[in-house]
Amino acid sequence: MTSHSLRVGSVEIVEFLDTPMAFPFGAFFPSVPAQEFEAYKQVYPQSHAPDGRFQTYAQCYLVRSDGRTVLVDTGVGPGPIEWLGGAGGRLLDDMSGKGVKLEDVDTVVFTHLHGDHVGWNVRREGGGYRATFPRARYLVPQADWDHFTSPAMLEQSGAKQTVVPLKGLGALDLFSGEITLAEGVTTIPTPGHTPGHTSVLVSSQGERAIITGDLAHHPAQVDQTEWCSAFDGESPQAIESRSKVFEQLESEGLTAAICHFPPPGFGKLVRLEGRRVFRAL
Ligand SMILES: [Zn+2]
Numbered sequence: 001m002t003s004h005s006l007r008v009g010s011v012e013i014v015e016f017l018d019t020p021m022a023f024p025f026g027a028f029f030p031s032v033p034a035q036e037f038e039a040y041k042q043v044y045p046q047s048h049a050p051d052g053r054f055q056t057y058a059q060c061y062l063v064r065s066d067g068r069t070v071l072v073d074t075g076v077g078p079g080p081i082e083w084l085g086g087a088g089g090r091l092l093d094d095m096s097g098k099g100v101k102l103e104d105v106d107t108v109v110f111t112h113l114h115g116d117h118v119g120w121n122v123r124r125e126g127g128g129y130r131a132t133f134p135r136a137r138y139l140v141p142q143a144d145w146d147h148f149t150s151p152a153m154l155e156q157s158g159a160k161q162t163v164v165p166l167k168g169l170g171a172l173d174l175f176s177g178e179i180t181l182a183e184g185v186t187t188i189p190t191p192g193h194t195p196g197h198t199s200v201l202v203s204s205q206g207e208r209a210i211i212t213g214d215l216a217h218h219p220a221q222v223d224q225t226e227w228c229s230a231f232d233g234e235s236p237q238a239i240e241s242r243s244k245v246f247e248q249l250e251s252e253g254l255t256a257a258i259c260h261f262p263p264p265g266f267g268k269l270v271r272l273e274g275r276r277v278f279r280a281l
Pocket of ligand 1: 116117259260
């Protein structure tokens with residue numbers, strides 16, 4: 001049975017779905033001939049929309065460990081969102097439906113600062129902003145902060161409305177490398193998709209899982225690690241990080257929690273007839 005929560009030793013990971021979304025394969029993966037994905041349609045039907053587009057999802061994961069509550073990414077945010085046809089995400093509804101209050105979250109950590117991972121950071125109030133998660137410290141990878149708030153990127157990245165206000169609210173901390181977020185919960189740098197792209201390792205009582213952020217979007221990429229999306233900023237580095245983490249997930253039998261795979265995104269990487277495949281839990 002599909003469950004939206006996963007136990008890793010004494011740690012619990014809960015998945016929230018902010019929104020489904022679909023894009024033409026050619027636009028999302030311009031360097032991969034669309035027919036290459038056809039071979040994976042049978043294996044991963046939920047990643048193929050009935051109209052032939054790439055079906056993907058925006059998820060966030062909540063990690064509960066030893067009294068701490070860490071939210072990994074904040075989705076696309078409230079609507080109207082132009083590229084979602086004016087719709088918006090429903091993260092807060094999903095959280096409340098699963099019994100999580102906004103004030104429960106003490107840490108928000110970002111895998112990276114793309115718009116579909118930072119959307120619910122702040123809400124507009126009067127002429128200013130307030131933090132959506134009022135008790136939380138928001139932890140931003142330093143290299144992503146430097147990149148997405150540079151003069152060239154600030155306007156087009158959307159960070160001005162979603163990330164920069166956190167600084168004014170005194171809720172933002174920058175980090176680099178491996179840091180401890182809670183007991184058994186640490187960041188691991190996996191750059192390439194963005195300069196500061198980060199994954200989150202959960203390790204407890206001999207069990208381990210990795211929340212992989214945007215190391216992949218379509219499950220075929222666990223095998224075709226050289227396939228890059230249009231959003232992989234530095235392709236060679238993205239391929240290197242993807243290959244390294246997926247190799248580890250397979251060889252050490254870890255559980256993966258993958259943003260953008262069909263919900264809940266929990267699975268194992270296993271070998272089947274010579275190919276590495278994502279097997280959902
Ligand atoms: Zn993403």
